[in-house]
Structure formats: structure tokens, C-alpha cells
Amino acid sequence: MGTSRLLDVSVAILAGAVALVVVAPVLPVSLVGAFLMGLGGGSLGTHVNVQLGRAGGLESRKMMGQANAWAMVTAAAAPLAIGLAASVLHAWRIALLAAIVGLVALTLLRPRGTGSSVSVRMPRASLPARYWMIWLFLVLGVSIEFSFVFWGSTMVARRTGISPADATLLASLFVAGMFVGRAAIGRGLGAGRAPRGILAAGLGIVLLGAGLIWVATMPVLAGLGLFLGGLGTAGLWPIGIAFALQSAPKAQFEAAARSTLGSGFAVLIAPSALGLLADNVGVVSAWPVVLLVAAAGLVVVAVTPPAGSRGT
Numbered sequence: 001m002g003t004s005r006l007l008d009v010s011v012a013i014l015a016g017a018v019a020l021v022v023v024a025p026v027l028p029v030s031l032v033g034a035f036l037m038g039l040g041g042g043s044l045g046t047h048v049n050v051q052l053g054r055a056g057g058l059e060s061r062k063m064m065g066q067a068n069a070w071a072m073v074t075a076a077a078a079p080l081a082i083g084l085a086a087s088v089l090h091a092w093r094i095a096l097l098a099a100i101v102g103l104v105a106l107t108l109l110r111p112r113g114t115g116s117s118v119s120v121r122m123p124r125a126s127l128p129a130r131y132w133m134i135w136l137f138l139v140l141g142v143s144i145e146f147s148f149v150f151w152g153s154t155m156v157a158r159r160t161g162i163s164p165a166d167a168t169l170l171a172s173l174f175v176a177g178m179f180v181g182r183a184a185i186g187r188g189l190g191a192g193r194a195p196r197g198i199l200a201a202g203l204g205i206v207l208l209g210a211g212l213i214w215v216a217t218m219p220v221l222a223g224l225g226l227f228l229g230g231l232g233t234a235g236l237w238p239i240g241i242a243f244a245l246q247s248a249p250k251a252q253f254e255a256a257a258r259s260t261l262g263s264g265f266a267v268l269i270a271p272s273a274l275g276l277l278a279d280n281v282g283v284v285s286a287w288p289v290v291l292l293v294a295a296a297g298l299v300v301v302a303v304t305p306p307a308g309s310r311g312t
Contacts (some may be wrong), residue, residue: 003253004112010108013040018100022093042260049256053245058191060245064238065185070178108184125251127258133304134244135262137199140297141236141265143270144206147290148174148229150271151278155213155287165220173223174230177209181234190235195243198235200301205232206294216289235262236297280291 001009013036020033052063078099086092093149152174157167181202191197209228216222241259248255277286 003047003050006043010040010044010047011103014044016040017099018096022096042264043116046253046256046260049241049259050245050252053252053256055243056087056246058188060242061190061239062186062188064184064242065187065235067239069179069182072182076175077113084148094152112181125248125254127248127251127255130305131247131255133242133300134240134247135259137297137300137304138237138240138244139262139266140293141233141240142266143293144210144290144297145178145233145236147272147274147293148210148226148233150284151274151287152213152226152229152282154243156216156219156226158282158284159213159215160217160222162219170223170270171226172220174226174233176232176281177227177232178234179230182209182238183232185235185238194306195239195246196301196306198239199243200237200298202232202239203294203297203301205229206236207291208232208237208292210294214284214291248272 017033017036017040020036021030022034024030040119048067052067053060055063078095081095082092083100085095095244153164153167153171156162156166156170160167162170190201205228209225209230209232212225212228213222216225241256243260244255245252273285274289
């Protein structure tokens with residue numbers, strides 16, 4: 001439908017979805033609204049990734065890092081805003097409406113007909129083999145991230161003996177580590193290194209952090225492990241998606257869409273799979289799976305051909 005029209009349609013779907021959730025009289029209407037939020041948000045995220053990836057090279061990595069860092073801030077602020085609106089104004093819907101009004105205003109006020117806003121129809125093209133290696137890496141990276149998000153605090157509580165509430169508070173160090181890492185990427189961290197080297201370094205830090213969480217019985221050490229886990233995970237998605245788009249210059253929308261699909265699959269499957277394993281052997285015994293996934297990511301990085309390789 002063209003790049004500019006895709007943005008308009010995505011925002012329209014999101015706005016309609018929020019409206020359904022806000023006015024929903026019964027649960028089925030809310031569920032339809034939730035589904036449409038995913039549909040509009042997924043296509044909007046695909047559009048944004050392609051636009052940020054068009055600069056290529058270091059600039060794309062920096063912009064991806066900045067965008068994902070501030071996306072984390074707004075994601076953390078959203079439930080706080082809804083809770084504040086509910087407790088102070090007794091109207092939680094105001095927070096949702098304010099967010100969607102801002103998004104619609106940005107869409108309507110953007111420059112049209114020039115630069116990145118021009119409506120371009122992307123031709124269909126096959127995705128190279130190198131892209132699919134990076135796609136697999138992205139799936140593994142997102143699996144690591146959400147395994148930390150869903151199970152990090154439980155793991156710390158079991159190993160250190162602190163209360164679940166304190167463990168949840170300590171788990172915020174993972175988010176802090178991710179923000180620090182993505183902000184550093186946005187400032188040009190690793191400017192002189194190839195994407196593969198940065199991704200491998202990130203996975204190495206993840207292994208250190210996840211390993212520390214597995215063996216630490218002191219909250220201080222467990223907190224350090226969570227921070228290191230966030231720091232190492234920080235660059236896996238923003239640098240990985242920039243790398244993926246770079247590998248498929250003739251099919252960037254297809255590459256971005258399939259990367260979004262892969263990340264959604266990882267979010268849906270990985271924490272649940274770890275939970276099922278934990279039900280059978282305990283979360284402490286199941287946690288090394290995170291280490292194995294990080295090690296698998298290192299293998300994928302090692303065998304992924306560098307940019308410019310023939311036959312990919």
C-alpha cells in the first residue's frame with residue numbers, strides 16, 4: 001500500500017483499537033480492541049524500523065539505540081500514568097486517550113511528499129540467506145530478554161531467599177542496564193566495530209550476568225547479574241534489526257515485518273517454555289536454558305557471513 005499510507009493505516013487501526021477498549025461495554029469488545037492494538041502496533045513498528053534503518057551503518061545503529069532506549073522509558077511510564085489517572089482522576093482511560101491523541105497528532109503533522117514520508121511501494125524481493133541467520137539471532141535475543149523479564153525476579157527470590165516484592169524491585173536493575181546500554185549505543189558506542197563483534201560482546205555479558213544470577217546467593221550479586229543481563233541484552237535487538245535490514249536492502253519491509261513476527265513469536269513462546277520446564281524441574285534448574293540460548297546466539301553470530309559476502 002506504500003510506506004506513507006501504511007503509517008496512516010497503522011495509526012488509524014491503533015486509534016480505533018484504543019477507542020474500542022475505552023468504550024467497551026463487555027469483555028469481547030475489549031478483546032477485539034486488544035487484538036487490533038497488536039495489529040496496528042506491529043505494522044507501525046515495522047514502518048518505524050524501516051525508516052530508522054534507511055540511513056544504514058552506524059547512523060542506523062545509533063538511531064535504533066536511541067529509539068529503543070526511549071521506548072523503554074515510555075513503556076515503563078505507561079502503567080504509572082494509567083495508575084495515576086485512575087487514583088487521582090478516577091478515570092484510567094484518560095491516559096490511553098492522551099497517548100493516542102499524541103500519536104495521531106504526530107502522524108497528521110509530519111511532512112508529506114518529501115524525504116522519508118513520501119509514499120514508496122516496496123518491490124517484492126527474496127530475502128538472502130544471511131538475513132535468515134540474523135533473523136534467527138533476533139529470535140534468540142528476544143527470547144533471552146523476555147526470559148529475564150518474566151523469570152529474573154523469581155530466580156533471584158529463589159536463590160537469595162528475599163521476598164518476591166523485594167526481588168521484583170531488584171529486577172528493575174535489568175531494565176536500568178538495558179536503558180544504559182541502549183543510550184550508549186545511541187551515543188555511538190562501538191562506532192569502530194562491526195555489528196557481529198558488538199553482538200558477540202553483548203552475548204558474552206549476558207552469559208556473565210545470567211551465570212551470576214544462577215549461582216549468587218547474595219542480593220547484591222544477584223542485582224549485579226540482573227544489571228549485566230540488561231546491559232548485555234540492550235544491543236541485541238536494535239543492532240540486530242539494523243544488521244538485518246542492511247542484509248536485505250531490496251526487501252527492507254519484508255525483512256522488518258518478518259523480524260517483528262519472529263520477535264513476537266519469541267515473546268510468546270520463550271517465557272512459557274521456560275515456565276513449563278520450571279514446573280517440572282524447578283526454576284533454578286531450568287535457568288541454564290538461558291545460558292544455552294545465549295551460547296546458541298554466539299554460534300549464530302560466528303557463522304553469519306559478514307556484509308558483502310558473495311552467495312548470500
